Structure formats: structure tokens, C-alpha cells
Amino acid sequence: MRALVDDLRRDLPADRLLLDPDLVTGFVHDEAEWAPHGTPCVVVRPRTADEVQAVVLACVRHGVPLVARGAGTGLSGGANAIDGGVVLSTALMTEIREIDPVERLAVVQPGVVNDDLRAACAERDLWYPPDPASAPWSTIGGNVATNAGGICCAKYGVTRDYVLALEVVTGTGELVRLGRRTAKGVAGYDLAGLMVGSEGTLGVVTEVTVRLRPRREPEHTVAGYFSSIVDAGRAVTAVGAAGLTPSALELIDRHCLSAVDRWKNMGLSADADVVLLGRTDAPGAAGEREVEAMLACFEGAGATWAARSTDQEEADALFAARRLAYPALERLGPVLTEDVCVPRAAVPEMLARIEKTAAESDTLIASIAHAGDGNLHPLLITPPGDEDARRRAQAAFDRIIADAIDLGGTVTGEHGVGLLKRDGLRAELGPVVLNLHRAVKDALDPHGILNPGKVFSRAPGAR
Template sequence: MADRFVEELGDALPAGALVTDPDVLQTYRYDRTEWIEPGTPLAAAFPTTTEQVATAVRVAAAHRVPIVPRGAGSSLCGGSSAIDGCLVLCLERMDRIVEIDAVDQMAVLEPGVINADISLATADAGLWYPPDPASKTFCSIGGNVATNAGGLCCVKYGVTRDHVLGLEVVMADGTVIETGRRTIKGVAGLDLTQLLIGSEGTLGIVTKVRVRLTPLPEGAATMVAVFPTLGAAGVAVADLVASGLQLSLVELVDRTTLLAVDDWRNLGLDRDAAALLLVQSDSPVPLRGTEVARAAELCDRAGATYTAATDDADEAEMLLQARRLAIPALERLGDTLLDDVAVPRSRIPDLVGRTEDIAAARDVTIGTFGHAGDGNMHPTIVLPRGDQDALVRGKAAFNDILEVALDLGGTITGEHGIGIVKQPFLEREIGAGSLAVQRSIKRALDPHDLLNPGKWL
């Protein structure tokens, strides 16, 4: 049966589009989630057109072969990890920017387009695409849609769903549909675009994304604040939120993360700091300077030992490296279990404080950083490589953090998705009734459970 499927799919796709070499498939088993063991796929397909995606889906559906869609493989929750006997449908070769419309301020993208390349391509038109995950130089727009990714600027500009106007999608039977529209407003029919965003490839496979672009800011002012305790930084975040300032970035980096970054890249960071808070305003002059100055006052009041501001873009980018490099810097130290919780912004002090308590109680190292301005933090547990006892403690700490987030009125995932690793907590957050409704939608659109089975639902 498996041989017939592979033979039929190989005949249906162009030469070189189907791979069965076990050594090559080994690469496509894994995503960026270090602590799960993926399955072994039958094959990996590398389509370059929507019709090739639809063909692959139709052949897989006829043979009841499950499909795991994959973009850049940067999932941190097992969302694009392979399962046994699946077809990995890798969309990395579908990487064209199909259209840039400067008048209507939109772009049409294939799913393999790298996030950072969107703004590079639209800059000459005075436009940019605001959602900017720290992984923007290697994550793809298809994966961003799958998880409703956010980023450093989401405190002001929102997340992926706030910037997607429509999708082209291959459904579970190979049917191709288009959702959304080219207009800013439109309420005809159910909003399938919003349903599909964040569904982690379980309802359909995105083959084009129409995104809304935003005029480029004319510049930005950036401030760094140094704190003697992580709790004081959390208080500053709550005060900044309550102030009503229209900041475009509020990012927190704790000492564990700061030292990991500085040891790696020698950025000259304050190694005695318990936490850094990075704040930015891209409002027009002179408002941006006023906003950053007010933010510095609030940080001083919360206990900052040092604040400094700059309107130099290169200096600002150097400061932001302390945040953008957080994950790879911590990954250099050992095995990592990266969490992705969000709480009401007023509860940030409670979240960071209780995370410190969890680290002590479970005897693990936790680096805490994230998008403090919208309450989305990434406590990352770092473990000695290959230490099974530490892994048990680390998994317990990971679950403890999820429990704390829910206890504080938050969510188990702010932008990385459910994937495999957070399934046990989904029903607790959304309730049995809501979970049943969502599963009924999955059954209606994918009755044989072929699209990314075992993920999310």
C-alpha cells in the first residue's frame, strides 16, 4: 500500500519533487522542538505550485496517507514534526512574492516566503509588514499564518491575523478555495480566513497569503532600562501599560538570558543586571521622544538603576539583539524547553515572580524573556544535555508554568501554537464544550483526519 502511494505520487509530481531517501527524510522529521521524538515519514514532497499541492493532497487522500505540512520547520511546539507513515508536504520551494500593490497597500505571497523578506521587498514603496517574530530571518509566512505568530512590534501593531486579508487554501480533498478579499472591509459569508489562521495546518494547507501592508515609520526612539530584580522590571511593565503610551515595542530579558547572549556575542551588556527592559516608540517627532522620556521616568520609579535612550537606528538594533538572540543563545547552553504563555499585562509581575519560584522548586535554570508589552512571555527551561533526571524536572517545570498562566487568567500559548506539547492543557483553557465544537469543525473539513493529525486537536 505504501509503495503504491509513493509510486503514484511520484508519477503525478514533477521530477525531483518527491524524496524517499531515508537520509534526506531524517532532516524533515524534525522541527525546532528539541524534546519530542518525531515519527518517520514515507516521503517528502516539495511542490512549487498550488496545483502540485492539490495533486499531492488528492493522492494522499485516496490512499488515506496523513499529511504534515511544513514551512521553514521553525515550530517550537512540535507543530511541524513528522508522524509515522506520513507525507511531509514541504512548502519551502513556494517562496515567490507574487504581487506588491503599493496603492492598495497589500502583497500576495507564497507560503515559503521568509518573514523578513516581505519588508525588504516593500521598503522601496514606503511600506512594511509589521508582525516580526524574533525568528523573522528564517520563519516563513505560511508558518506565521498557521500559528497566528506575533513578534516584537505586536504591542502596537497586532499579530498575523490583524494583517491578513485573504488566503488561497488546499482543502483535505484537494479542492482549492480562496478566502477573504482585496478590500479593507467586507462581511459577505463566514470569515474563513480567520478560522484558518492559527489552525496549525489541520484544516487546510495555505498556498497563498494576501497581507495588508503598513506605511513605514519615519524612525524610532529606543530606550533600555536596567533593573536590580526581575520583579521590579515586571512592575515597570505594568506601569508602562497603565500609562497609555503608544509604544511600538516593550521587551523584557532576564539575567540568565542576558548572560547567555553576551557570552555568545560579546555585546557589552550589563552583566550585573537582573533584567533589561527594551522600549521603543515609532510615533512621529516630537511625540516619540516624549513617549520614551516618559517611559524612562516610569522605569526609574519602578526601581531601574540605569536608563538610556537613542534615536540612532544602528544603536537601537544592537540593543534589540539582546532580545532577538535569546532563543539561540539559550540553546547553546543545553537542551531547552521553551514555553509560550501570555497573561493579562497587569499580571506580568506575578508571572515572572512565580516563574522564579518554579525554577527554585524544580531545581532547573529558566531564562525568561518575551513580549512584555502584550503579556506574552517565553520562559525557557535549560537542561544539561542528555540528563534524563533533569528532563523530568524540566517537563514538570514546563507544566507548572502553564498552570500559572491559566491561574493568572492567561493562555497556554500566545503565538507558538498547541502542536503536540500543549494538547493536555487545551481543554482546561477553552472548556469541553468549545473543544467539542472545534473538533466538529475539524471533522467537517477533514473527515478522515489526514491534515496534521495529532496536532492541536
């Protein structure tokens, strides 16, 4: 390790390296509860693609694992450090290099914070749609690594739908450009798309070119209160069956509402056990029709109260509660976060199974969801230091994954596999498809240095 650090000191400015254990500690894990992590020998914070390339080449020469890290907001352990390895932080790569209003694209370094890009685009009447709940803190590079989605993805898609091109350092230390700036192009395989969602196992992203949209119309909000989470799930199915594509359709259960109320005193849990929030940004008469149709779906599914919000401040407060749910629940104890996604028609059944799992495992499971595209986030909360509760929660976590697969779903909609979902991924893909993934990994990272042990890749030293 000393030889590796000497090489890095030779190739990089001195301020790029962190060796002080007290400083290194802040880079060893993401927000995934109970995901294991190691202690790296050094944290490197490059500013340029050439510096990233120098780090990768040094790791190749010395056979040392490399973990790329954005803001550390992940929830699967994908950015967790490996003992004796290198953590490459993109925290200093924060340049918005270009916003082109004609081509409707932006070129950014991977450390740019999602909300900072969105704000810069808004100044030019443009919009970058992917909006994970962590948008005020998470980075574009991290969003690319996990193919992040967010509240508006039911209508506008996820990160992969907006990535046009990438600059990447491969596992052999080659600096390459993948994709293109043009609106269309089918020359060769979609290697840029392959990188999106690969969680740092195929390359280290040094630049991202994303497509943009024109600034959209103001949204209209519909809120529905339900006495049963399954009834709220039926409303979600009804919205899809009615042919509606809301710009957002979010679910918050009573546990989340109560936690937000205790923290922020918003008074939401006094009125509802479950809140379903719908939005439409369709213009003019089309928007009015969509609002009325959504209301009819909510009422037909058994809403105890449903109405269009005429107060923008009130509407924004409801969506703020949705974003506050996770940090509010963290105040109660360790939170193990699920991220399963099922077909929209299966949402009621999946919600019912989650409730059954909570009861039978004696585990507090709160639910929030990007319900419009079937992406559910059951949040498993345990009392601090209660090992028996932790074991029950882990069993419930595994059971929820199995139920999602059984209903034709997937183990992760937007958080990634990381360390927490590896068994679930194997169950979902099967051995033949898993070997196809490993063949791609071996081709792009033949030395096995990029984020080993994560997703499906082998642990350091394994064959």
C-alpha cells in the first residue's frame, strides 16, 4: 500500500490525497443500514479526468481495489469502502461545463449536485427531469451509477433516459467517450446506456452529457386520503387503467405521516392513514380533464376524502412531507430501506403482502412509494441496539424481495443492488443471465479492481 500511495503522491497534487484516519472515516460508507464496509488505505479527490485516469492506472499496477463515490447518499452499500483499497471521491469535480439551449443538453462533471444542475437549467428555461428525493445532495455521477429516478419518473423516465454521452475511465485505465451529442444515433452498442446503473463496476465516470427538456407547465395537485393502504394501491391501479399518466403519483402511509408530524408538526396524520398525491402538468383543458379523472379514480377506490388542491403552498407542503418521510423515520431508529418495483397492476397485492410481512415478523414497516410506476419503498425500522429486532427485519427484507420477484417485479427500481440486494439479484436473473453480466464485467474490468464484491462481481481476490 505504501508503494501505491507513493505513486499517487507522484502523479497527483498533494491536496488530492486524504490519509488522516479522522478524515478518511467520512468516506467509508453510504447511507445503507447494516451494509458492511472496510477501511481504505487512502481517499483520493481528483479534479480532472486525467487525474482519475492516474488513480485507476495506479490501482491496476498494484492490484488494489477502487471504489468510486459521489455524495454518499446511496442506500444499498454500493459506495462502501474495501479494506486496503482506494476510495475515489468526485466531490471536487463540480463543474457545469455547458448548457446548450439549442441542442437542449448539458455537460457536467460527475460531482455536480442534482439540484444545482436543475437550478442552472431553469435559468435558461430548461429542465432536467430526474429528481430523486436526495436531489438536494446527491450528485449526477451517483445518479448515473444507480440509474436514479424520483417523483416525476412515472411520466418522464429515469436517469438512463437522459444520458446522451459519458466520458469514462475503464478498468484498464483507458479514458474513452461513449455515446454522442446527437438526438439520434445507433452506431455500435449502447455502451453509454450500459454504464448507467452499473454502480461503478464497469468504469469511473468523469463527465456526463444529459438531454434536457423545455421548462414545463405548472402542476395541478390532487390529494386523496385512504383508511387502507391496499385501497390506495387500488387507486394507483385505477389511474393506470384509466389511461392517465400523471406527472407524479406518490404514496405515504400512516407511519411516515406520523413521523413527519412528530418532527415538523404538519398535522397530516390526524386526517388520514394513507395519503395518495397525484399531479398533472398537462396544459389547459387536458390538465383539467386529468385532474377530474384522477379524482374519480381516488373516489372509486374508496378514498375517505379527495380533492384538488387550490393552494400551491398547501400542495407543495404535501410533497415536502413525502420528501421528509425518510429523514423523519431515521429519528426513530435504524432504517433498512427497500426499493422493489412491481407492475402497476400488482401494487395492491404487493402492499398487502408488505403489511402481512410486517405483522408476521413483528417489524415496523413504513411505506412510501413512487406509486405511479410501481416503485415501492418499504422502510423497516428497528429500535437501536435490538439485535433480535434486527434479525427479524432482515428476514422481512428478504421476504419482501421474494414477494416482488414472485409478482413479476424487480429487486431494485432506483437504489441499486450494492451489497444489500446481491442474493435477490441472483434470484431475479438466474445463472445464465448472471454469467452474461459477469462476461461484460470481465471485458471492461479484466483486473477486477472496480468496486469488487458489489452487485454481482466477485470479492477482491476471488476467482
